[in-house]
Amino acid sequence: MTVSAPSFAATPRQLDALVRHACAEATGIPAGEMPDTPTRRSAAAPGEYTSALPPRLAGRAGRDARGLAADVAAVLRRRPHLADARVDGPGFVAFTPVPAVRTALVQVAADAPAHHLLDLPPRPRPARRPAPLPGWTLSDLGRARDATRLRDLARADARRRIAAAVAAATAADVADLLADQPAADWRDASGDGRGDEAARLLAVTGEAAARVAACRGATETPRPHETTGPRLPARPTPDHPGEWARATFANPAFVLRHAHAHARTAHERWAAGLGLRRLGGGRAHTAAEVAALTEPAAEAVLGALFDGPAALRAAARRHQPHILVRYLEGLAAAYHDWWESHDVLSGRADAADDRTGTVAARLDVCAAVAGVLHAGLSLIGVSAPTRL
Known part of the structure; x- marks a missing residue:
């Protein structure tokens, strides 16, 4: 038995558009003038999603939030892509796409x-392979003076790339760069074990683990002995690398x-x-x-x-x-x-x-x-x- 091919998929982008157009039909407010309110997965049931857009529009529309959410849910229930829609909480709308979507x-x-x-x-x-964007090139971690500077460079690299990935002017170019997936092996850039602390740390952990270790913690300046998990120092050093030095789970x-x-x-x-x-x-x-x-x-x-x-x-x-x-x-x-x-x-x-x-x-x-x-x-x- 074949299920009809869905006209769209339950991606964040397409579900957001679905809710925005339902709100536009219920309020008369153009979809393009609505605030950015991402759709989230519901904690109530697998496959259900919720949107806080109706309560954010209620004041502008001169409506009670729950009443507006009920109207939006009624519009959504008419969409063939959805199995159900309902009012949730103080005026959120919850909806369930059909399984094929x-x-x-x-x-x-x-x-x-x-x-x-x-x-x-x-x-x-x-x-052809897209050219790297300005600021896309990674820092040479081996040239850092010490483990603290290495961590700062790795976090700065990640921040630049993440910022470029969500910026309207560069996101499409970043997506093209990321879509290029050349073959890669397990060899990992490492220091030679001599010289500054950063080079010795890379010799112990390799660059991949050093970058993940630098980016995994929420604290910008870790306290001494702070960890991000069992035997995972937030700022590993050559003498105390913890599990970052091991190729294990x-x-x-x-x-x-x-x-x-x-x-x-x-x-x-x-x-x-x-x-x-x-x-x-x-x-x-x-x-x-x-x-x-x-x-x-x-x-x-x-x-x-x-x-x-x-x-x-x-x-x-x-x-x-x-x-x-x-x-x-x-x-x-x-x-x-x-x-x-x-x-x-x-x-x-x-x-x-x-x-x-x-x-x-x-x-x-x-x-x-x-x-x-x-x-x-x-x-x-x-x-x-x-x-x-």
């Missing part, structure tokens, strides 16, 4: 992960790079070795595929993918790269929980039933996670290995 998010994120993370509409890829930098390599290897190599492949975006999902992408572990990955643009905007608005780092860690955790709960590649290339399509839909999940992790790691200056 929710699962279409995976295809959007798989086909254009950088554009999804930056909350941009996809566009044709440039014919206790090291967040290793976790993020491993998750990217795993997801990319799964859909590019392991699947191909079994004669399986992605089927591409824009196609209709079967009922079996929708069911596979909306069971609890997969729903958690969908939710994490949806949250990416909001996390990036928050990191830029607050000048806090740790918001993006922690988001990426949550996405990696959701991906591994999903992978471990399924035999993701259980299918045959010549199968005539729903199994091959279900596997293809799950490969979209792998591609989406790999793409968003690559884009996010690139924004904080960390390379993403492409093979395990």
Whole structure:
């Protein structure tokens, strides 16, 4: 059984537009004149979303917030993309897209992960590799005098890139840069163990871990012995690097790079070795595929993918790269929980039933996670290995 292809996907951009147009119909206020009020995932139920736009418009419209939200919900219930809409709390509107619209998010994120993370509409890829933007070049951490200066440089690099990713004038160019995913291995720039403290720290941890360590903490000037997790010093030193010096799952930098390599290897190599492949975006999902992408572990990955643009905007608005780092860690955790709960590649290339399509839909999940992790790691200056 084939489910009709949705006219749009449950991305933050498209759900925001849906609510804005419903509010415009209910109030007469042009959608383009409404305040920026991002749609959020609801804590009440998986697959439900909420918007605070009605109470923000109530005063301007001369309306009671709950009454306006009820009118907006009534408009939304007429939309074929939604299963339900209701008033929530003091005047928020809560709504649930139909399952096929929710699962279409995976295809959007798989086909254009950088554009999804930056909350941009996809566009044709440039014919040639785009030139780096001013300020895009990373600092040479090995030239820092000490571990404190290294941390400052790494955080400044991440802030510049994150700011460029959300700025209207540069976001599209950043998305094109991030869409370029050349092959990368696990080799990591490191110091030679001699000279200044920064060079010795890089020799112990490598550049990827040093950058993640610098960006993971919320504190601008860490206190002595401050940590961001078990044996994870907020400012590691050559003599006390903690878990940042180890290639284990206790090291967040290793976790993020491993998750990217795993997801990319799964859909590019392991699947191909079994004669399986992605089927591409824009196609209709079967009922079996929708069911596979909306069971609890997969729903958690969908939710994490949806949250990416909001996390990036928050990191830029607050000048806090740790918001993006922690988001990426949550996405990696959701991906591994999903992978471990399924035999993701259980299918045959010549199968005539729903199994091959279900596997293809799950490969979209792998591609989406790999793409968003690559884009996010690139924004904080960390390379993403492409093979395990």
